[in-house]
Amino acid sequence: MSTVVILKCEDYNPELICEKLQYALKMIDFRPENYKKLLLKPNLLMSKKPEEATTTHPAVVEGLINILKKENIDLIVADSPGGPYNVKRLNAVYEKTGIKDVCEKTGTPLNYNTSSIEIELKGESKIKALPVIYPYKECDGVVSLAKLKTHGMAVYTGAVKNLYGMIPGGYKVELHFRIREIERFMDLLLDMYETINPLLSIIDGVIAMEGDGPSQGTGRKLGILIISDDALAADYAASRIINLSKNDFPLIKRAIERGLFKEESIRFVGDSIDSVKVNDFKIPLKKDMTFIRGILPRFLEIYLKEIMTPKPYVVLNQCKGCSECYLTCPPKAICIEDKKAKIDYKKCIKCFCCHELCPYQAIKIRRNFIYEKLLK
Ligand code: SF4
Ligand code: SF4
Structure with a gap:
């Protein structure tokens, strides 16, 4: 049984976010003291300001850091944005997205090591091994800090798709070339989900992105945070909130086919889906x-x-x-x-x-x- 906590959150006030996250972590019984070092993986797709709704808002990252710091856990914030994976690009993205400021303010290390390690993938994809960013090796858990957005190819991107950003730069591009069918791409994402198995997923839906996501859409205030011990369940909750049906959501559709997802295995806590649901969220549907x-x-x-x-x-x-x-x-x-x-x-x-x-x-x-x- 997985737990999804849905909480209304009106804005990016750091104290408010911290308060919401603290409540959610208690609800899912997340015990930070069990871990020595955690990798915090925000969605830092590209150099965009936080208000452009393309990247995870720094206030959400800051809120979580402030909670975890109290438990004396080592942290590292890391991502491989789109395009070449080098220090210059990382620095530009960290600066523009506001993540560098947060890390400096909280004394949290930001990753500049552009080497990678290879992991073996569980699951059904033809890809059996993948390079991922180096900090994965040094940490005993990953937190997916995702942004709720539409996506031209995947329809929706959230906690599971955020893990794709752990693949270093150019290799992401190569995989897109090798895996052209949407179902096979979903298999790869699901294999990453099963293998990396994030300890915690937080979806920033305070200001989400609708329309031509993941970078050219429009910011849309949903005023919610979704927190879960299961990335797939968190994404499912997000899809219900934006009124995206299972059939139109390739990730969940494939997860059901593979026996990885059952709606009845989710315990929902916090605000009800109906109280935060929007029926007119603009979604770039991909019709079968x-x-x-x-x-x-x-x-x-x-x-x-x-x-x-x-x-x-x-x-x-x-x-x-x-x-x-x-x-x-x-x-x-x-x-x-x-x-x-x-x-x-x-x-x-x-x-x-x-x-x-x-x-x-x-x-x-x-x-x-x-x-x-x-x-x-
Ligand atoms: S389409 Fe965009 S990315 Fe491509 S060359 Fe023109 S401005 Fe640059
Ligand atoms: S393959 Fe087509 S859609 Fe993909 S990056 Fe190239 S031009 Fe764009």
């Missing part, structure tokens, strides 16, 4: 197109799939030619011509890494009208 398989001639099926699949496109007057998308595109489908990005759709695998990481929001997602309006 397999229903057309076998009912149409093969060439028509391929054609329909092609025109119905959302695609990235470059907004030329916003593109600064910075090459970030070129560097992060797994199949090298992007080139820079006349200081503008250009996508080769024959190579594009629709992973949306470019959309996720463009610092100027110059890559948007084009969805077919029929897909948008009729299949919803």
